[in-house]
Amino acid sequence: MEAMGVSFLSTVPSLATPTPPRRANRCITRPVFIRCNKIETDDVFGSGESCFRRRDVLGVAGATIGMELLASSGSFIEAASAADLIQRRQRSEFLSSVRKTLTTAIEGTPDVIPSILTLALNDAMTYDQATKSGGPNGSIRFSSEISRPENKGLSAALRLLEAAKKEIDSYSKGGPISFADLVQYAAQGATKATFLASAIRKCGGNEEKGRLLYTAYGSNGQWGLFDKQFGRTDTEEPDPEGRIPLWEKASVQEMKDKFKAIGLGPRQLAVMSAFLGPDQNATEALLATDPDVSPWVQKYQRSRETLSQTDYEVDLITTLTKLSSLGQQINYEAYTYPVPKVDLSKLKL
Template identity: 65%
Template sequence: MAGATFLSTVQAPAMLGARGVAASPSVSSPAARRHAHIQVCCKGSVEGIEAAGHEERLRFRRRDFIGGCVGTAIGLEMVEGSTKFTGVATAADLIERRQRSEFQSSIKDTLYTAIKAKPELVPSLLTLALNDAITYDKATKTGGANGSIRLEISRPENSGLSAALDLLVEAKKEIDSKSKGGPISFADLIQFGAQSALKRSFLDAAIAKCGGNEEKGRTLYSAYGSNGQWGLFDKTFGRTDAQEADPEGRVPDWSKASVQEMKDRFVAVGLGPRQLAVMSAFLGPDQAATEERLIADPDCRPWVEKYQRSRETVSRTDYEVDLITTLTKLSSLGQKINYEAYTYPKPKIDLGKLKL
């Protein structure tokens, strides 16, 4: 009788039930299972083999069989190692997510309070965000939602927006004073200012549907509002500020521009008549007057009518969801988002000072 035996002990995160593998006794805790040992035993036997050719084939099969066992052992080691590495990376990622989420909540709270004190600036905050982002040029990959409007506020198309910018500058001081991960960029602040302004307008519409009863309006907005649609917008957080003004001539004066000029500008950044219609509130302080101009255009008319009908419904779903989607796309133009922005190292614990 000829025989071969291979024995190896490896660490593995799971039990094997294949023939030729003897598993260790079951372990109850996850930590213990991770470090459980598996004994891999591979055995082959040959009886009655006399020819040299048969012996050679046997040696090949033994090598193949043993090599398979070795491969299994190495594979198990790799799984164990990669599991540990993945666990560390996931933990760090979760910490950063929590840090960014906490900072974002602080930003929204500050902006909510600031806008509540000056609700008349809601239209200007919307136009400020639009004019900052609409400077994007696809050919040169320049402009976009980069905060450069703070350097362009004296241009004719930005007339009347300085009060909205001043509100954000004051809010920034409070936000930065609470930040553990550095100051917020103007690029982020301007777009989140528009988000807060929109939420304020959505809430005001719900209150109006309830005859001015704020409590009932808040209940209506909570039940039917679009708060759950902001997920992607909130993730687009970590824009970088431009350090110089964008080129002039990219932003129309919305109060004087023809509808065709408005459409051309929206098309230039990858949008169209539908997005122009849904953003009518961003084009000036009088949304009704803006829509009266847009509805005369055959491309915009069906969309304006669609969103007007939607605003008459209880939920206003079509209007609010499309508006959030459009703002999300617009607010990311020209930006490579830094998803580690505003994170910070956690303080190390001195184990020597712990009292046991």
């Protein structure tokens, strides 16, 4: 099959009624006193259809008091909203810097891209649905885990990320980046680098035109959900052994079983072929022998030959996004920091 020679890696070198406004000089604040009394369930006011219980009276009073409290909490809500916006900006700026650092590191050593992809996959696929343990938690950084047979040849990629982490931590204002985040965002950077390289190749090696092509026809905007998953917490111990197959030696059935165990199927297996060991062509040749996986392999091979590669790129981003968040509780305040207060008394006007 001629299409099988096209490789993902081959191109790399409210209902409340509003009250009318009050005049500011007539506004008087009075203390509210609440007295709690024992209420009998049969204690009612009135009779017949018009009767109502004392608890109904207190319910109305409680709603009124609640509305008063909400009306007086406007400044608190405004402050909370402002703080949230500040934290979002801090995380966004930090993530942008992380991407730049990783891009520089990856561009300097493009031959390590396959290892970065497998590193991220192996860190994520230790996830066990039954025990809700494992997943992309940075456990692969431990020497006892990176030295396992399934992680053979990935040490260089880990060392590259360790060096990048030192640089990132040196400028981070919100604490060190977790390995769990670092590994997955490195995979994102490696994936983007590969698609960019493909666009440059399709433009005859012209880098400027290749970048314009990828900007115009690439699926970079599909990374939005992935980017929100920023704030994973590192585990403090290696994940259990025996959860990751030896991809280059595994049968297609073993691969299918592993993907099924974490909720993925033949389609996702096919689209992740570049992550399953160092030789994507060999992996796809093997996957093409399986009737369940083969149609998807062929679909993505055809997609990679097109100008935009949309089917392949979108499905790859979607699958990697799911893998990178398996079992993880995202801390959306991670990497944020207090903003220094300005002493207005010292300002010279």
